[in-house]
Amino acid sequence: MCVDDTAASGCLCKVTLDKISARPLKKLQIFRRERAALTQGKTIEKLGVWSEDGLIGLLAKLNPIKSVDDPELFTKNLKFEGVPVRVYQPRESSAGGRKGVMFFHGGGFKCSDLLVPYNAQISWFLAVLRSDGPPQCSDLLVPDNAQISCFLAVLRSDGPPQCSDLLVPYNAQISWFLAVLRYRLAPEHLYPAAFEDCLNATIYFLKTAQDYGVNPSSVVICGDSAGGNLTAGVAQALVTRKDIPKPLAQVLIYPVVQMIDFNLPSYQQNSGVPLLLIDKALFYMLNYLGEGVQTTLHKKVQNGSHVPPDLRKKFSKWLSADNIPDEFKVTGYKPHTMSAFDKNVYEKVKQLFEPPCSPLVAEDSVFRLLPKAYILTCEFDVLRDEGILYKKRLEDNGVSVTWHHIKDGFHGIISFCDQWDCESGKRAVDSFVSFIRDA
Structure with a gap:
């Protein structure tokens, strides 16, 4: 059974009840607090009031760590x-x-x-x-x-x-x-x-x-x-x-x-789990290249349209889910085939394939x-x-x-x-x- 936490921004988190029950109460409180912040941030961003990152940053500053002089x-x-x-x-x-x-x-x-x-x-x-x-x-x-x-x-x-x-x-x-x-x-x-x-x-x-x-x-x-x-x-x-x-x-x-395959088991299983939702991960990575605001591009990259056939073949030996232990693929994962290659998408994000990325x-x-x-x-x-x-x-x-x-x-x-x-x-x-x- 799954718990779906849904808000104006859509489903934010899906976590099985047995996994939730195994977590300490305090950890659940952390999840709920951060999920609420993400939800509120997405809502006010859609309304054009403020950015999601701005809200979360403000919430962080409202809970500062005490400071002390240290002579040593x-x-x-x-x-x-x-x-x-x-x-x-x-x-x-x-x-x-x-x-x-x-x-x-x-x-x-x-x-x-x-x-x-x-x-x-x-x-x-x-x-x-x-x-x-x-x-x-x-x-x-x-x-x-x-x-x-x-x-x-x-x-x-x-x-x-x-x-x-x-x-x-x-x-x-x-x-x-x-x-x-x-x-x-x-x-x-x-x-x-x-x-x-x-x-x-x-x-x-x-x-x-x-x-x-x-x-x-x-x-x-x-x-x-x-x-x-x-x-x-x-x-x-x-x-x-x-x-x-x-x-x-x-x-x-x-x-x-890696910024190539966004359908590895962990991406599928934890796509809506705070603190790093899959849409946020995509945003951050593409924002690094200057493409953070193009949500249509995000979806194409998530589906693998940016990966040329020759690189799919080359990288498969390193990115294959077969290299991930079976214990991490028991539930919530289905093998994924990348969408058809789109050269226009590739040209916009081809730096993702460079080793520093x-x-x-x-x-x-x-x-x-x-x-x-x-x-x-x-x-x-x-x-x-x-x-x-x-x-x-x-x-x-x-x-x-x-x-x-x-x-x-x-x-x-x-x-x-x-x-x-x-x-x-x-x-x-x-x-x-x-x-x-x-x-």
């Missing part, structure tokens, strides 16, 4: 090759052995504060650099983005990282350096602007890491959602560079790694040279299967992969780990924090 933490706004970055590091000097983390935020290449203000989303990493007190972000941060809100709290030197310790004072002796990029956003800055910003800033940091007390061979690149796409793209672009150290690892948190379809010669990876996927997320497919491509090419799947998670789950009783968000953060700590 040095923060500063800098520029890496002209790209604005916010850096965080302990005030204590380092002889050059620090680990460095480059973080690329999510938000559909368009948003930086869609769900949670910048202050909240950086708090995962910041807590790792604190010496005492509850892990709360500096009020020097400007509202901008991110999904870092628990990371800082759990990157600690003593004992296993537990996000549940968020409000427990502790002593830390971590010597990490964190750089959070504010890359250019669409539609004002179209592809490949965001990718180029992340690539250029990362190259700069790898070249100058020692100036910041960081070991240049201990730099991890990390991102969530669209930021995961940028992370994968940057990692691939660096494989042939001989003049800079190779990144130590890449961390992909429910990443976008769809790193999943890069050549094997690139994959073989990639650094070890961590991939986080969530069961109730349209992007679930592409994370699984990316894992397979890495493993098929001999790259070490740590995969963590949140069976009761949904897209954006890590943003809620310190705001509600969201155990799956805490587990997700604990997992990738541990990976970075041990990398």
Whole structure:
């Protein structure tokens, strides 16, 4: 049996009752709250009152994270090759052995504060650099983005990282350096602007890491959602560079790694599940190319009309649902045949096939040279299967992969780990924090 939540915008979410009953009450409240926000946003957007993203952004700002001065933490706004970055590091000097983390935020290449203000989303990493007190972000941060809100709290030197310790004072002796990029956003800055910003800033940091007390061979690149796409793209672009150290690892948190097939099992099963509905995913990806407002084009891309016959044949070995474990195809999935090729559609969106947009379809010669990876996927997320497919491509090419799947998670789950009783968000953060700590 299915529950259909219907509003002026149509059916927003279909989730089986048995799956709903298995979720904690608090998680259901999160789903309902976000579904309501999406519904209201779509309604006022159709009425021409305001944009959906504008409403959700406002709701986020109405629930800000408290800030606190941190005498142990040095923060500063800098520029890496002209790209604005916010850096965080302990005030204590380092002889050059620090680990460095480059973080690329999510938000559909368009948003930086869609769900949670910048202050909240950086708090995962910041807590790792604190010496005492509850892990709360500096009020020097400007509202901008991110999904870092628990990371800082759990990157600690003593004992296993537990996000549940968020409000427990502790002593830390971590010597990490964190750089959070504010890359250019669409539609004002179209592809490949965001990718180029992340690539250029990362190259700069790898070249100058020692100036910041960081070991240049201990730099991890990390991102969530669209930021995961940028992370994968940057990692691939660096494989042939001989003049800079190779990144130590890449961390992909429910990443976008392909913009080709929108009928994978997870897209069909979770098309109406917040926080990333399929129509929103299509909008963000096409908006990145400057085609965000053409809903007719969206439908054609969703049906596969943009994929030429030769590329369908080439990509089938990497995008086939046969590569996805059967456990993810038990219900809610029917094999899909792409619609007839439309050259006009292809010409408008052909950049989707380039590796920085769809790193999943890069050549094997690139994959073989990639650094070890961590991939986080969530069961109730349209992007679930592409994370699984990316894992397979890495493993098929001999790259070490740590995969963590949140069976009761949904897209954006890590943003809620310190705001509600969201155990799956805490587990997700604990997992990738541990990976970075041990990398």
